[in-house]
Amino acid sequence: MALVEAIGVRKSFGHTEVLRGIDLEVERGEVVCLLGPSGAGKSTFLRCVNHLETIDAGRIWVDGVPVGFRAAGGKLFELREHEVARQRRDVGMVFQRFNLFPHRTALENVMEGPVQVLRRDRAEVRTEALALLERVGLAEKAGAYPGQLSGGQQQRVAIARALAMKPKLMLFDEPTSALDPELVGEVLDVMTSLARDGMTMIVVTHEIGFARSVADRVVFLVDGAVVESGTPADVLDNPQQPRTQQFLAKVF
């Protein structure tokens, strides 16, 4: 069974339907990039995967568990917020605007989840957190507050914070869109090495180069629906749909 299975996902904000029946499967260890024009519903779909948005119809399963619901007696019962919180432990998320906790140091940001949510031993978590900061190349910034770090550094701390929960799945919501151009590379490098290590990732991005070299599969969304999906070579170099062709023509 695929790690992520989405079937017929629909979502409206008011009268605007932003997701019109999305079907998507992500296998373990697979890296899937969601591409498409802004307003296509890429970010909204990603947020549905860890129930930051509630879907109106369809369903999303992560590792065999329906997200935001409990299956019993042929029905799906909506979960309480603290039950959803338990489900989210296994899914890491990285945001466009980093969203680091500004009142805590880089190290404290990374330790926050394991200590406060998993109630693990502080000393043990600290060792792991330092190793994670080392992995994203920021060991020497452990004591710095987010306000003292560049955008690229903040985003790498945010990735370490998500990894500290040892997630099965990582969601990236335009992780480089808020960065100065010269800082994009350092974040993509961390994400690339994460993909090489076998992490399952869904990445909403406008970085076509990253999608081409790292993604196993590229999914192209327009107006809340999947228009085209396949290997980067198929979708990016040989697009079949006119909407995909138009979009790629503008991006390059």
Next chain:
Amino acid sequence: MASDLREDLVVVPLRHPWRWFSGAVIVLVIAGLGWAMAEAQIQWEDVPGFFTHPVMLEGLLNTIVLAVCAQGGAIVLGVVIALMRLSANPVARWFAVGYIWLFRGLPVLLQILIWFNLALVFKNISIPMLFSVPTNVVMTAFVAALLGLGLNESAYMAEIVRAGLSSVDAGQTEAAKSIGMTPMTTLHRVVLPQAMRVIIPPTGNNFINMIKGTSMASVIAFLELIHAANNISSRNLEIMETLFAAAAWYLVMVSLASVGQHYLERAYGPR
């Protein structure tokens, strides 16, 4: 002309004669007031005695206890009302709006008087089958003042806390959720610490107002500083001397509170 430019010219700063004049006027006014105070028919030498008079000290203690209890209760209630105001439950939201409308809308003095006279309309305070106590036993001057000051302040605190909570970026809550935090943990680990920066300065101001507001409890004969001053002067008729002694205590308390506020703001200040 050109040769002038090469000469070593002395710079003459702009003179400010009006600064000297206005400064002199202010000094004169202060000197005049000082002279008036010295000429006033006041027993200055009695003021220090009233300052440390046992009745005055008792009033001081009662003032501090009342202010701290009322402010403390108001902070707790204010957080609860603010959370109700931001709640998804419409009944809770309406209740919070009505609560703030009522307790912020009425003068504190009126609220104190209403609580103090509650026994006139409710003989007993009771929950059927559970307990019942005579109102005039429960509603002492302290309790009436505590309710009047505390409930009014809680309405203001609710608005301050709401502003603080709303000032924290929604992305912070989302980030907390994404690492599996429950709503309670998110509130006390992520949102409240950041909201404190917005909450503390107005709370400090309100506490300073609360210290002075306790003086209204004198109308229901609660022995705070003003009532203590009146008690002392009713025996010796040195009304101004005792009031000045009380005034000195207010200034001491407010100064200490200001220092405390400064350190609190620094502790929660931006990084």
